[in-house]
Amino acid sequence: MSPIFRDAMGADFDRLHPNIAWRYSIDSTSDVAQTATGMIDSVRSTSLLTPPVARLFRKRNVMPTTTSRLVPFTQETYCYRDERGRENLAMLYRFAYSQGDQGLHSLLVNGQSGMVNYLGDGPDVLFVLHTRVGPRGSLIQETEPMQFLGKAAKVGMRGLLASTMRYVEEWDDEHQRFRVDVTVRNRILGDVLQFSGWFTAVDRPCRLQDIPDEAWPLRLEERE
Numbered sequence: 001m002s003p004i005f006r007d008a009m010g011a012d013f014d015r016l017h018p019n020i021a022w023r024y025s026i027d028s029t030s031d032v033a034q035t036a037t038g039m040i041d042s043v044r045s046t047s048l049l050t051p052p053v054a055r056l057f058r059k060r061n062v063m064p065t066t067t068s069r070l071v072p073f074t075q076e077t078y079c080y081r082d083e084r085g086r087e088n089l090a091m092l093y094r095f096a097y098s099q100g101d102q103g104l105h106s107l108l109v110n111g112q113s114g115m116v117n118y119l120g121d122g123p124d125v126l127f128v129l130h131t132r133v134g135p136r137g138s139l140i141q142e143t144e145p146m147q148f149l150g151k152a153a154k155v156g157m158r159g160l161l162a163s164t165m166r167y168v169e170e171w172d173d174e175h176q177r178f179r180v181d182v183t184v185r186n187r188i189l190g191d192v193l194q195f196s197g198w199f200t201a202v203d204r205p206c207r208l209q210d211i212p213d214e215a216w217p218l219r220l221e222e223r224e
Contacts, residue, residue, distance in 0.1 A: 003027045003079075004087045004108055005139075008115045009131055017137030017171045019178070023201060024139070026079045028087055033206035034077040038177070038199025040095065042069045048189045061103035062120035063184070063193050064095045072096040075199065078215040080208060084222065086110055090215040107217060111224035117143070117165075123217050124149055126224070127165050138170035146184075149223060162187055172198065 005024040006013045013021065026032055045065045049057070054065045076092045086109050093104040107118040108129070115129040127143035134140040145162035163186040172179050181196040 002087075004089055004110045004115060005131065007087070007110050008129075009133075012133050015133045015137060016139060019171045020137060020139050020169060023169070023178070024089075026077070026089075026203075028079050028081045030079060031205060031207055032203045033079075033211070034075075034201055034203050036075040036077070036178070036199045036201040038073060038197055040069075040071040040073050040195050040197035042197075043067060043071055043095065043195035044191060044193070046189050046192050049192070056124075057120075058102055060120040060122060060124050061092075061105040062124050063104050064097075064102040064195075066095075066097055066099075066102060068097060071197075073197070073199070075201075076212075076215075078206065078211045080211060080215075082109070083220050090211075092212075092214055105214065109224075113224065116224050117141075118149075118217065118221060121214075121218055122149060123219075123221050126221075128224075134168065134170070136170060138168060141165075141167040149221060163189075163192060 003025050023034070026034065043064060044067045049065065057063050058065045073093060073095045078090045080088050082088050089108040091106040095102045105119065105121055107123060109116050109118065115131065117127045117129050119125045126147050126149060129141050129143055131139065131141050143165045145164055163184055165182070165184045168181045170179050175198070177198050177200050179198050182194065183191055184193040186192050
């Protein structure tokens with residue numbers, strides 16, 4: 001199998017900084033996982049979310065909902081093929097707040113019409129991704145408006161309710177580490193979530209049976 005970002009980006013994948021390309025070169029045949037550790041310089045979550053929505057997002061690992069600074073974090077990355085034969089890249093973020101950890105579970109899948117990012121344990125929402133190479137070989141991911149995954153339907157949020165995500169990952173030559181900047185923005189609420197920081201990453205052996213339960217969504221989601 002081919003790594004999902006190489007499939008999505010084609011020849012542009014080879015224009016990524018070598019360290020960024022290394023990060024996204026694992027696939028379901030690699031028998032490795034990746035552990036990233038670092039520091040979030042700042043994380044801002046909007047205070048305009050209703051308490052029930054904020055609790056749901058926090059409980060289901062859709063996104064952290066606490067604003068803070070200098071938050072240690074980890075990211076575990078696993079790759080496998082799901083029951084439909086699709087390549088999956090699961091990224092499990094843990095933000096170590098002083099009052100307890102919060103998570104963000106991201107599942108990247110090569111769908112029929114392109115790459116999809118499912119968020120939450122359900123999964124609960126999805127973004128259709130468009131990827132490109134940025135300055136100095138950085139990886140830029142930009143999305144179409146977020147869609148909610150209800151039990152019976154996929155609900156797209158358009159117009160004033162539309163929320164989009166922008167993810168930028170780059171290599172910091174001066175400090176020899178990765179930098180990340182993520183923004184989820186809504187036309188009415190402004191920035192729903194924004195965090196930026198740095199991390200280092202290492203590969204480690206990982207067989208299919210070693211992948212933790214958290215890397216698998218609670219249900220196989222076929223809606224793309």
